Amino acid sequence: MLNGTFIQGFELDDYFPPAPLHSTSLVLPALLSTLGLLGRPVSGAQFLTAVIAGFETGTRVGLALHGPRMLSRGWHSGSVFGTHAAAAACGVLRGLDAAGFEDALGLAGTQSAGLMAAQYEAMSKRMHHGLAARNGFLRGRARPGRIHRNQAGVRTLLRRVPVHLRRGPRPGRRAAHRGTR
Numbered sequence: 742m743l744n745g746t747f748i749q750g751f752e753l754d755d756y757f758p759p760a761p762l763h764s765t766s767l768v769l770p771a772l773l774s775t776l777g778l779l780g781r782p783v784s785g786a787q788f789l790t791a792v793i794a795g796f797e798t799g800t801r802v803g804l805a806l807h808g809p810r811m812l813s814r815g816w817h818s819g820s821v822f823g824t825h826a827a828a829a830a831c832g833v834l835r836g837l838d839a840a841g842f843e844d845a846l847g848l849a850g851t852q853s854a855g856l857m858a859a860q861y862e863a864m865s866k867r868m869h870h871g872l873a874a875r876n877g878f879l880r881g882r883a884r885p886g887r888i889h890r891n892q893a894g895v896r897t898l899l900r901r902v903p904v905h906l907r908r909g910p911r912p913g914r915r916a917a918h919r920g921t922r
Contacts, residue, residue: 744770746871749819754870760803761818764826766870768795771827771878775834783834791833795877798846799826812857820855820869827877852876 748754748766755765772791776783802822811818828849832842853876855869 742770742871742875744773744871745874746868749870757800757803758809760800760808760822761812762799762803762808762823762826763819763870764796764799764823767799767819767823767826767874767877768792768830770871770874771795771831772834774874774878775831779834787834791830794833795826795830798829799823802826815857817855817857817869820873821853823870823873824849824853824876827874829877831878849877 745766748770749763753766754763756763769792772788772795776788799822802825803818806822808818808822811821825846828845829842832845835841837845853873855872
């Protein structure tokens with residue numbers, strides 16, 4: 742959290758206007774923290790792949806959410822979709838499978854928020870990147886069956902949606918007949 746806050750606090754990061762996102766202050770602190778916990782060596786290629794995944798995920802989420810409009814409405818983009826960038830990067834470095842990524846990105850999304858209070862001279866904006874990096878780091882640890890503290894993840898939440906609201910049949914179940922009776 743502190744590394745992301747320091748990078749953003751001194752404005753030592755990149756900027757991608759169409760998303761808009763400062764990916765470096767989100768992805769690198771989360772990956773460096775992940776490296777310390779892996780207990781195994783990571784090659785430069787693996788690390789670079791994780792960085793690229795984080796940068797790509799964050800900007801794609803930002804583009805999908807019309808990032809510049811979010812800024813003008815008072816939401817800080819680093820907090821809102823930067824958590825996804827950090828979670829994706831950490832997930833790659835940890836070698837998550839598809840279900841693990843689903844959990845990690847779903848949990849990252851539920852922790853995404855932050856007001857663009859810097860427009861009104863608040864210093865809290867500096868902390869948003871640190872918090873997003875921390876949240877992405879924590880969510881990048883998600884593994885099916887190992888979710889902590891009642892954080893069920895996307896798959897478990899979707900299983901709780903009433904059957905009539907789902908778009909398709911649940912895995913392992915027969916599709917309902919769509920014809921007339």
